[in-house]
Amino acid sequence: MKLIQVSDFNKYAQNNAGKASTTIGNFDGCHLGHQKLVAKVTEYAARFSAAPIAITFNPRPDAFFRGHPEEPLLFTSNQKTRCLGELGIEFQIIQNFDAQFSQVSHRQFFDKYLLNALNVRALVVGDDFRFGHKRLGNLEYLTERAAETGIELSVGQASLHQNERISSSRIRQTIAADGDMNSAAIMLGRPYMLEGKIEKGDQLGRQLGFPTANLGGCQQLIPKFGVYVGYVWLERESGGNDFAPITRMPEERVPAVLNVGVRPSVGGASNEPRIEAHLLKDDLGPDALYGLRASYYVIRRLRDEIRFASLLELQHQIRLDVQLAKKWLEL
Numbered sequence: 001m002k003l004i005q006v007s008d009f010n011k012y013a014q015n016n017a018g019k020a021s022t023t024i025g026n027f028d029g030c031h032l033g034h035q036k037l038v039a040k041v042t043e044y045a046a047r048f049s050a051a052p053i054a055i056t057f058n059p060r061p062d063a064f065f066r067g068h069p070e071e072p073l074l075f076t077s078n079q080k081t082r083c084l085g086e087l088g089i090e091f092q093i094i095q096n097f098d099a100q101f102s103q104v105s106h107r108q109f110f111d112k113y114l115l116n117a118l119n120v121r122a123l124v125v126g127d128d129f130r131f132g133h134k135r136l137g138n139l140e141y142l143t144e145r146a147a148e149t150g151i152e153l154s155v156g157q158a159s160l161h162q163n164e165r166i167s168s169s170r171i172r173q174t175i176a177a178d179g180d181m182n183s184a185a186i187m188l189g190r191p192y193m194l195e196g197k198i199e200k201g202d203q204l205g206r207q208l209g210f211p212t213a214n215l216g217g218c219q220q221l222i223p224k225f226g227v228y229v230g231y232v233w234l235e236r237e238s239g240g241n242d243f244a245p246i247t248r249m250p251e252e253r254v255p256a257v258l259n260v261g262v263r264p265s266v267g268g269a270s271n272e273p274r275i276e277a278h279l280l281k282d283d284l285g286p287d288a289l290y291g292l293r294a295s296y297y298v299i300r301r302l303r304d305e306i307r308f309a310s311l312l313e314l315q316h317q318i319r320l321d322v323q324l325a326k327k328w329l330e331l
Contacts, residue, residue, distance in 0.1 A: 003085030005092050009117040012053075012093050019050035019121040022114070024131070026060050028168040029074035030083045030246070032189045033159040037124050040154050042088035044122035048152070053118065054089045056080070057097040064097050072221040074168060074175075074188075079195065079220075083246040106132025110145055122152040129155075161187050172221055179224030179301045190247055191230075191297040194218050194275060198234075198289040201276070208315045210322070212259070212276040213289050215296055222273055225261035229300040229325045232256045232277050235293040244295035255280040257318075257325045258296060261305035278322065280331060300328060 006012045021044040023037045030038075038054070045052040058077070063070045075083070081092055095101065104112075109132050114120045123146065131137040139155060146153035158165045166187045174184045175192060185191045199216035206212075213232065231253040233244040244250055256277040263274060277296055302321055308314040325331075 003081055003089055003092055005081060005094060008095050009093060009113045012091060013117040016051065016091070018119070019048055020053045020118040021045035021048060021050040021122040021124070022053045022055060022118060022120050023124040024055040024129070025126065026168065027054065027056060027075075027080055027084065028060075029171055029188055030080070030087065031159070031166050031168060031171060031187050033126065033156065033166050035087060035189055036159060037126060037156045038084065038087045038089060040124045040156065041122070044124070044152060044154070045088075045090075048121045050121045051091055052089050053091045053093060054084050055093045055095065058094050059097055061097050061102070064102065072219070074172060074192070074221055076195070076219050079193075079246055082243060086245065086247045103133050106137025106141060108132070109137065110142075114151075115149060120151055122154070124154045124156060126156050127158060159187075175223050176221055177224060179226055179228075181223065181228065181298050181300055185299070191249060191299055192223070193244070193246065194220055194222065194296045194298065195244070196275070196294060198292050198294050200290055201274070204311075208311065208318065210278045210315075210318050212278050213294065215275040215277070215294055218275055222275060223260050223298055223301075225273065225305040226259075227302045227305070227321050228258040228260065228298050229302060229328050230256050230258045230277070231297040231299065232279060233295040233297070234289065238291040238293075243293070249297055253297065255325070255329050255331060256296075257302075257321050258298060259305075260298075264305065264307040278318070280322065280326060280329070 021041050023041045025034065027034050041052045044050065059070055084092055114123065123142070125142070127139070129139065142153060160166065161183065164170070171184050171187050174180050174187070181192060194215060196215040196218040198213045201212065201214040231249060233250050233253050235242050256279050259276045261273055275296060302324060306317070308317065
């Protein structure tokens with residue numbers, strides 16, 4: 001499903017006069033808790049013949065109040081939009097969150113934006129939802145106003161993993177600090193995926209007998225440095241319009257050993273972390289991948305990044321990594 005983006009509430013209201021089934025949030029990663037909210041939105045949309053809408057903010061309110069740029073997140077803005085579309089959302093309102101908007105009271109937000117601009121018929125929020133200036137809008141207020149105005153209100157309960165609440169911040173910690181991709185996948189409901197374009201590296205892997213595809217331009221949170229088992233999706237031709245799915249792994253994926261880190265054994269650590277993939281089923285030419293859009297699905301952590309005394313030792317370890325990855329992937 002193709003999702004339509006609009007830049008603010010007013011732009012939506014100018015072009016749409018029907019009812020709305022709506023949820024509000026950051027949706028970084030669209031984890032299991034988010035997916036439950038969106039599923040309820042689409043259920044209400046079908047019941048009330050309403051448009052399924054997700055309201056998001058740019059920047060995120062917490063980043064705005066901290067006064068510094070966003071840290072790397074699980075999703076780029078493009079991935080968030082694609083994922084919401086895959087889940088059934090038809091419109092995404094990306095409201096600019098600035099000093100002026102931060103002063104909007106919870107009463108103004110409900111009346112001006114939810115009632116008047118969107119004509120909300122159903123509203124779906126999480127059990128920790130707060131809104132408006134100084135976060136004075138709470139579930140008690142929402143419940144009262146929904147009853148007054150005939151809005152169907154649904155409050156989603158938290159999804160749990162190992163008896164703890166699933167949240168985007170918890171998943172970011174799990175990936176960046178622990179490299180626990182299995183737990184991350186459980187909470188996301190899918191493997192974690194990194195996106196960028198294949199760029200030319202120093203070709204050391206090719207010299208060692210294990211050529212790698214270097215993922216450039218990735219703007220997401222990267223896992224804890226180390227070696228991983230994963231899969232790689234490649235677009236069919238450079239400059240194409242096809243993207244890998246977010247909510248599932250594509251069938252046309254290639255098993256791979258992934259390395260994330262600064263490669264401390266190769267002439268001193270590099271300044272910027274690299275994300276490299278050695279494809280375990282590669283029938284393409286050595287230079288065929290450059291410039292292609294790629295998605296790396298990070299499945300399982302094999303080991304930490306290690307400094308080796310020689311390239312010969314590194315080559316031996318890579319061979320062991322490949323053997324272990326093939327065994328894990330049953331290749």
